[in-house]
Structure formats: structure tokens, C-alpha cells
Amino acid sequence: MKKLKSGQTVDRLSELPDALILKIISSLDMRDVVGTTLLSKRWNNLWTTIPCLCYVNYDISHDNEEEIRNFISQALLLWKGSRIQKFKIHFCGDIYESFYRDMNWWLGFVTEKKVEELYLCLVCDDGLINLPHFLYECSSIRKLSLVECGLHICGDVHWDQLKSLTIECYSVPEDVINRLLVGAPQLEIFELSINASSISSFTIRSRSLKKLSIKKNVYWIREFDQSWDAMLTIWTPNLETLVISGAEYGKCLLMDVSSLTDMTLDFDDLWVMVPGETLRQFLPTFQRVEKLTLSSRCFEMLGFMKGKYSFSPFSNVKLLRVTCDLIKSNQIVGLLEIFPQLKMLDICQRRTIHSAMNPGEPFNSEVDTIKSLMMQLRIVEIGWYKYEKSIFEFIEFFLEHATVIEKMLIQNRGGTNVESDDMILAAEKLLSLQKSFPTVELIFCKK
Numbered sequence: 008m009k010k011l012k013s014g015q016t017v018d019r020l021s022e023l024p025d026a027l028i029l030k031i032i033s034s035l036d037m038r039d040v041v042g043t044t045l046l047s048k049r050w051n052n053l054w055t056t057i058p059c060l061c062y063v064n065y066d067i068s069h070d071n072e073e074e075i076r077n078f079i080s081q082a083l084l085l086w087k088g089s090r091i092q093k094f095k096i097h098f099c100g101d102i103y104e105s106f107y108r109d110m111n112w113w114l115g116f117v118t119e120k121k122v123e124e125l126y127l128c129l130v131c132d133d134g135l136i137n138l139p140h141f142l143y144e145c146s147s148i149r150k151l152s153l154v155e156c157g158l159h160i161c162g163d164v165h166w167d168q169l170k171s172l173t174i175e176c177y178s179v180p181e182d183v184i185n186r187l188l189v190g191a192p193q194l195e196i197f198e199l200s201i202n203a204s205s206i207s208s209f210t211i212r213s214r215s216l217k218k219l220s221i222k223k224n225v226y227w228i229r230e231f232d233q234s235w236d237a238m239l240t241i242w243t244p245n246l247e248t249l250v251i252s253g254a255e256y257g258k259c260l261l262m263d264v265s266s267l268t269d270m271t272l273d274f275d276d277l278w279v280m281v282p283g284e285t286l287r288q289f290l291p292t293f294q295r296v297e298k299l300t301l302s303s304r305c306f307e308m309l310g311f312m313k314g315k316y317s318f319s320p321f322s323n324v325k326l327l328r329v330t331c332d333l334i335k336s337n338q339i340v341g342l343l344e345i346f347p348q349l350k351m352l353d354i355c356q357r358r359t360i361h362s363a364m365n366p367g368e369p370f371n372s373e374v375d376t377i378k379s380l381m382m383q384l385r386i387v388e389i390g391w392y393k394y395e396k397s398i399f400e401f402i403e404f405f406l407e408h409a410t411v412i413e414k415m416l417i418q419n420r421g422g423t424n425v426e427s428d429d430m431i432l433a434a435e436k437l438l439s440l441q442k443s444f445p446t447v448e449l450i451f452c453k454k
Contacts, residue, residue: 025053033059033093037082055085058092060117067100076109083116091120097154099130111139121147128154135176143190158183164190171196178202181209188213200224208238216243223253225275252302259288267292271300290320300328303357307331309345321346328353339404343380350383355390355420356398381409390420393429399436406444414448 028050032040037060044051060082065075094117096110117125118141125148129136135157144165151166152173160183166172169191179201188194194215200222211219221239241249242262249264252273270292286308293299299321301309306329324346331354343349387405391398398417405412417437419430434451441449 028053029057033057036061036063037079041082052087056088057086058088058090059095060086060091061093061095063095063097065096065098067098067102067106069101072101072106076106079113080109083113088120091117091122093124093126094122095124095126097126097128099128102129102131102136107136110136114139114142118142118145118147123147124150126152126154127156128152130155158187160186166191167193169194173198175200184209185212191215208240210240210242212240212242214243214245216246218248218250219243219246220250221252222250223256225254261289261292264292265295267295269298270296272305273300273302274304275302293320293324295323296321297323298326299324301330303330303332309342322348324349326351326353328355330355330357332357339401340377340380343384347380348383351386351388352384353388353390356392377408378410381405382411384409385411385413386416387412387414388416388418390418392420399433399440402437402440406440406447412447414450416450416452418452 032043032054035043040054040057043054062079067075096113098106122145125145127138135155137157137159138153140161143160143162146165146167148166149168150171151169152175154173154175156176158174158176158179164186166187170193172187172191172194179199184199188197188211192215194213195217197211197213197216197218198220202224211221219241223237237256238258238260239251239256240260240262241264244263245266246264247266248269249267250271250273251259252271253275255274270289272286272289286305325348327346327349384405387409389398389402402415402417405415417433419433437449437451441447
């Protein structure tokens with residue numbers, strides 16, 4: 008409120024245009040949205056046309072379930088908008104049968120209002136809640152996220168406008184995945200996260216996909232679990248970005264990924280699989296990849312592969328991100344021999360010094376060809392969690408031999424866990440390096 012000379016006040020909130028007010032409150036949970044009616048009389052009915060309806064972090068129990076059901080139902084009955092842009096529900100706890108009935112009504116309401124973005128997270132103590140059949144025929148949905156929802160399909164799927172699909176469940180049958188992909192002919196982004204012990208083998212087949220992310224979660228390790236023999240088959244000719252993480256697969260078959268340029272392999276440190284075997288299966292794919300991200304496990308696998316091939320399967324990689332222990336100078340040379348066209352290298356120090364296997368000294372090589380191997384390298388980024396003298400020996404090595412390097416970014420990724428004294432020592436060391444190498448831009452920052 009702004010006080011005038013006469014003692015009157017001007018209500019600045021009420022002067023805001025309706026479109027701006029709706030945009031602001033659209034980011035709030037519905038409990039807070041309804042509460043805005045206390046701020047201004049003019050807002051009493053304004054919230055009833057809000058395009059985003061979000062009910063997030065509702066912990067359901069026997070004591071509050073009726074109150075929550077009534078609140079959501081009343082809000083929808085009072086809603087007067089023409090089209091719902093986003094509908095978001097995030098529930099956990101004891102979800103009773105009465106909730107199932109009301110939830111079907113809520114979902115029926117938003118599908119009638121041509122909902123475009125739908126997010127459902129239903130963490131129920133008594134098992135999965137199956138989605139109503141009519142939801143599979145909602146052709147207006149463009150972005151869909153399903154977390155811990157039961158997927159049971161009786162008829163066809165008609166997600167004609169769907170562009171982005173995220174599924175996070177303990178188990179999703181292969182036939183369900185196939186039917187969802189067939190029913191979403193314009194799907195461009197698919198993110199799938201399921202438990203390893205529930206997987207046998209499955210196939211991802213889609214002409215429209217541009218980004219695919221598959222995570223196989225491991226909650227416990229069993230030596231003879233069937234998931235270790237699971238085969239992943241991918242047929243996606245227009246795919247540009249592929250992320251595979253979690254536990255490894257017994258076999259990965261990439262039938263057609265001819266458009267792939269950005270790849271991430273982030274396997275857990277598990278001892279079950281044969282070292283380098285999973286990575287070897289992706290070799291034909293790497294020849295087209297320009298951006299590659301590898302976890303510490305995959306980085307160690309490279310050590311077993313080096314020298315086994317007469318050509319570099321990574322000859323087109325220009326940007327490499329790896330997580331590893333800080334490596335020695337001869338290992339750096341060996342790394343650059345594998346990636347001869349590398350222009351940007353991002354190395355992140357591992358949080359813990361632990362490995363499920365002992366790869367010895369991966370990437371060993373002579374150091375007499377260092378400068379020629381570094382003729383392409385322009386940018387180096389180093390992320391560290393703990394101050395060590397070897398970090399700056401590592402930095403000095405690059406500064407001395409990478410003659411065309413333009414920028415080095417040294418980032419503390421340990422946050423508040425890094426001691427202030429370590430930060431001071433690191434800053435002082437980098438200042439001295441900057442004086443010795445004035446042509447290189449040295450940047451020191453926190454995460």
C-alpha cells in the first residue's frame with residue numbers, strides 16, 4: 008500500500024492486470040491460491056479462472072482424507088475457466104477407496120477441460136492406483152508424468168498430441184510400453200525409471216523420439232537376478248539424445264540410432280557384469296556421437312578397451328564429461344588418444360574414493376606426443392569436492408601442454424562441505440597460476 012498526502016492509500020496489488028495476477032498465482036499450490044482471496048476483494052473470483060491447478064505434497068491419513076477430498080472437489084466445482092493448462096496431484100500415505108472414486112471424477116473433469124500438462128504422483132501404502140481407462144483417450148495431453156501409478160490398458164491409447172512422457176514406477180510390463188509408444192505418434196521425449204528386479208527384456212521402438220532416458224534402479228543386489236541378463240533393444244531413427252543409467256544390461260542392441268549425437272552412460276558401481284562388455288556394445292553408436300557423458304564405472308571400462316581396436320570409436324566426440332578420480336599425466340595422454348577431436352573436457356572428481364573393481368592404470372601412454380594430442384582442446388572444466396594438491400598439478404599439466412587452450416573453469420561442487428581454508432588455498436594457487444599463464448582465462452567458482 009502506498010500512503011497519499013490526504014491519508015488515503017492506494018492498493019497496488021489490485022491495480023495489477025488480471026493476466027499478470029493469474030500468471031503469478033499459477034505457480035502456487037491450490038491451498039495458497041484460494042488463500043489469495045484474503046488479499047483483495049477483486050481477487051475473490053479471479054482464482055476460479057486460473058489455468059494451473061496444483062495439489063502438491065498432500066500426506067493422506069484417516070484424519071484428513073475427507074477434508075482433502077472435499078477441498079479438491081469444491082475447488083473444481085467453483086472453477087470457471089475454459090481450458091486447463093496444467094493439473095498436478097502429488098499424494099502419499101493411506102489412500103482409501105473413497106479417494107479412488109473422487110480421483111476418477113477429478114481426472115474426468117480435467118480431461119473434459121482439455122488438460123495439456125498432467126502430473127500424477129500417487130504413492131499409496133496399499134499398492135498402485137490404476138489410471139482410469141478414459142485417460143488413455145485424452146488426446147489434448149501434451150506433457151504427462153506418471154509416478155507410482157498403475158498402468159493397465161484395456162483398449163487403444165490415443166495420445167495424439169503427446170510430446171513428453173515420464174514414467175517412474177516399480178514395474179512396467181513390456182507390452183504396456185509398446186502400446187503407449189504406438190498410441191503417442193508425436194512423442195519426442197520419453198523418460199522411463201523402473202526397478203531392476205522387475206525387468207526381463209524390453210524394446211523401445213519409435214520414429215518420433217528425439218530424447219530417451221532409461222534408468223534401471225537397484226534397491227538391492229542379487230547375484231543371480233534375472234535383470235542381469237535383460238536385453239535392451241532400441242529402434243529410434245530420429246533420436247538425438249540417449250541417457251542410460253542405473254544397473255547394466257546383459258545385452259544392448261541399438262538397431263537404428265542414426266541421428267544420435269548426445270549420449271550419457273551412467274552405470275552404477277556393480278561387480279556383476281564383465282568389465283568393458285556393456286560399453287563395447289555401444290561402439291558402433293559412438294562413431295556419430297559429438298557429446299558424451301560417462302560415469303566413473305564407464306570411465307574405468309575405457310581402460311580395458313584401450314589398445315584393443317585399430318581405430319578410435321570416439322573419433323567424432325568433441326565434448327566429454329567424465330566422473331572419476333583425478334588421473335595422472337600419462338593417463339591424460341591416453342585419454343586424448345581415444346578422443347582425438349576433443350575440444351572440451353569436463354572432469355568431475357568422485358565424491359568417494361571407491362571402486363567396485365581394480366582397473367590398474369587405465370589409459371597408460373607415453374608423454375612425448377602430448378602437445379600434438381592437445382591441439383584441438385579449447386576448454387577444460389574441473390569439479391572438485393575435496394581440496395588436494397594433485398588437483399593443481401593436474402591443472403598445471405594442461406596449462407603447460409595444451410597450447411591452444413582458451414579457458415579453464417575450476418568449480419567447487421562440494422558446496423558447504425568444503426572447508427573455508429581449502430577454498431582460500433585453492434584461490435591463492437589459482438591466482439599464482441593466472442600470473443604464469445595470462446593468455447588462459449582461469450575461472451574459480453562455487454557450484
